[in-house]
Amino acid sequence: MSVGMTKEPQQQGAYLEVHGLTKQFGPVVAVSNLGFSAPPGSVTGFLGPNGAGKTTTLRMMLGLIKPTTGGATVGGVPYAQIAEPARAVGAVLDSLSLHPKRSAIGHLKIYAAAIGVPDSRAYEVLALVGLNDVADRKAGGFSLGMRQRLALATALLGDPPILILDEPANGLDPEGIHWLRDFLKAYARRGGTVLISSHILSEVEQLVDNVVIISRGSLVYQGTLDSLRTSVKSRILVTSSDPTKLTAALAEKGVGDATILPDGRLAVLGTTKEDISEVASTAGVQVFGMAAEQADLEQVFLSMTSGQFAAQAVPPPGQGYGPPQQGYGQPPGYGPPPGYGQPQPGYGPPPGYGPPPGYGQPQPGYGQPQPGYGQPQPGYGPPPQEYGPPLQEYGPPPGYGPPPGYGQTPDQQQGGN
Numbered sequence: 001m002s003v004g005m006t007k008e009p010q011q012q013g014a015y016l017e018v019h020g021l022t023k024q025f026g027p028v029v030a031v032s033n034l035g036f037s038a039p040p041g042s043v044t045g046f047l048g049p050n051g052a053g054k055t056t057t058l059r060m061m062l063g064l065i066k067p068t069t070g071g072a073t074v075g076g077v078p079y080a081q082i083a084e085p086a087r088a089v090g091a092v093l094d095s096l097s098l099h100p101k102r103s104a105i106g107h108l109k110i111y112a113a114a115i116g117v118p119d120s121r122a123y124e125v126l127a128l129v130g131l132n133d134v135a136d137r138k139a140g141g142f143s144l145g146m147r148q149r150l151a152l153a154t155a156l157l158g159d160p161p162i163l164i165l166d167e168p169a170n171g172l173d174p175e176g177i178h179w180l181r182d183f184l185k186a187y188a189r190r191g192g193t194v195l196i197s198s199h200i201l202s203e204v205e206q207l208v209d210n211v212v213i214i215s216r217g218s219l220v221y222q223g224t225l226d227s228l229r230t231s232v233k234s235r236i237l238v239t240s241s242d243p244t245k246l247t248a249a250l251a252e253k254g255v256g257d258a259t260i261l262p263d264g265r266l267a268v269l270g271t272t273k274e275d276i277s278e279v280a281s282t283a284g285v286q287v288f289g290m291a292a293e294q295a296d297l298e299q300v301f302l303s304m305t306s307g308q309f310a311a312q313a314v315p316p317p318g319q320g321y322g323p324p325q326q327g328y329g330q331p332p333g334y335g336p337p338p339g340y341g342q343p344q345p346g347y348g349p350p351p352g353y354g355p356p357p358g359y360g361q362p363q364p365g366y367g368q369p370q371p372g373y374g375q376p377q378p379g380y381g382p383p384p385q386e387y388g389p390p391l392q393e394y395g396p397p398p399g400y401g402p403p404p405g406y407g408q409t410p411d412q413q414q415g416g417n
């Protein structure tokens with residue numbers, strides 16, 4: 001249903017684009033020369049660990065803070081130049097400021113009036129987010145998940161073709177996450193553009209079509225989730241009577257790509273158990289067992305984003321973990337996924353901007369043997385300067401000015417949350 005001048009998403013075909021975006025807060029470079037796009041008709045996950053610069057990027061995209069350099073466009077236009085922003089982009093950057101004594105529907109009606117949509121739209125969006133049963137309840141008593149839903153409802157009031165949501169799954173219970181997933185997928189299927197941030201890949205894995213991964217404010221990967229997935233190959237771990245002989249036999253036959261692990265097993269990529277058995281039996285090597293091992297997507301994400309922090313916690317080869325090991329030295333298929341390290345079509349870092357530290361280096365957890373391989377990285381924790389000065393308080397969502405007849409919203413009068 002169109003409201004006012006708003007076109008249906010499929011008519012709009014609105015891309016979100018960010019180019020050369022940099023934001024420096026004093027000595028802190030929160031976002032560094034970032035470029036990516038989110039196409040219509042799909043959900044794009046904007047991923048990075050705490051402090052990576054996600055919220056800062058989204059705030060710049062929405063004109064809430066000024067970039068140091070670079071810019072962003074929404075459907076080809078900088079946000080500040082959009083005549084009716086609430087009808088172009090629905091955004092939730094922070095759990096909404098809510099007047100505690102105001103009901104859910106009362107809250108929505110005020111914002112509906114502010115952007116010139118009828119009260120009936122307030123009821124529609126409340127139903128869309130599944131809050132109609134609590135329409136008259138005071139928002140002050142809402143749980144975090146209910147507040148997230150109400151914030152989303154507010155963003156949907158203008159029936160925008162683009163949604164930008166900062167960590168919307170925070171506070172949602174499993175049912176809520178399921179609901180959000182279905183809702184956003186359906187929205188994208190209608191042609192909408194969705195950009196959704198998260199610091200946990202697995203949280204959005206079943207929802208997103210594309211991923212943009214940042215670390216320390218810089219792009220480390222952009223591509224489809226499918227290509228990230230296919231890059232995570234499985235390897236077969238073979239326990240045998242003579243791993244050295246089996247390695248030579250496999251190499252001679254051109255079967256797979258084998259390396260001997262520190263525990264004596266052979267890790268073989270790019271072949272099947274059947275082929276390994278056949279080569280082993282021809283070579284007279286006894287195979288005691290084979291196990292397929294799938295590298296975890298989340299682990300790849302961690303290795304891509306924690307490099308610069310975790311790298312310091314990993315002793316250099318030859319120190320701390322005994323002699324340099326074969327077998328874990330960047331096994332094929334466990335390195336960066338395709339696209340990682342490659343310039344992104346149209347979005348590669350411009351000259352003068354190198355990849356982030358740790359980029360192109362052996363990934364912690366994959367490059368070097370780690371105690372507890374497959375576990376969270378040693379040293380992976382909140383990076384330094386995570387929690388800088390408190391963020392500015394958020395007022396009404398982007399696109400919403402004070403409602404007609406109000407000098408200020410009661411939220412603002414109370415200082416918001």
Ligand SMILES: Nc1ncnc2c1ncn2[C@@H]1O[C@H](COP(=O)(O)OP(=O)(O)OP(=O)(O)O)[C@@H](O)[C@H]1O
Pocket residue numbers: 025028029030048049050051052053054055056057199385386387388389390391392
């Ligand atoms: N207003 C500000 N003043 C100073 N530094 C800031 C400000 N806003 C953000 N930063 C710094 O910029 C960096 C990126 O912060 P940002 O909030 O964008 O990260 P994030 O990826 O959203 O993290 P999280 O997953 O924790 O939400 C951090 O180092 C943060 O301390």
Ligand SMILES: [Mg+2]
Pocket residue numbers: 054055056166
């Ligand atoms: Mg954030």
